Amino acid sequence: MLAEKCKHSALTRFLSLSHLCCPTPAVTEPSAGSDVANLKTTAKKTADGKHYIVNGEKKWITNGVFADFFTTAVRTGEEGMGGVSLLVIERSKGVKTTQMKCSGVWPSGTTYVEFDDVMVPVGNLIGKENQGFKYIMSAAHNTKWAGKGFMLGSSTVRRVFG
Secondary structure, X not given: OOOHHHHHHHHXXXXXXXXXXXOOOEOOEOOOEOOHHHOOOEEEXXXXXXXXXXXXXXXXXXXXXXXXXXXXXXXXXXXXXXXEEEEEEEOOOOEEEEEOOOOOOHHHOOEEEEEEEXXXXXXXXXXXXXXXXXXHHHHHHHHHHHHHHHHHHHHHHOOOOO
């Protein structure tokens, strides 16, 4: 869970609308696409164990160009799904965002994000280390069902052609 100090700080800034959180997790990468189990962005703990040093790239991140915080999938352990974690990364030194030129969806702020030796407090870990794959898949599953329910509800209520 987020450390009390971080949670209070991030929550205060978010609720005051002075900072924006990227609504979609930064998962997709240039080399792995949406293959969460094979992502390459790394988060290595510092010698004192108080921070992660994050390095890597994310691509196709919706609204990333506007965000002050990113919920980011990173590799904290071994290869495969068992080594993935989720970190809240604040826009800071070492975080670079570039808006991608996407035909038809330019207002969505689709972004290429680079992390270069970004220091992230260990308190910004979401859940447990190396359990991020489960969290991401659970969220994706629930989103798909919510979308299907919305489409089904819309199609049964809406009158088409008269």
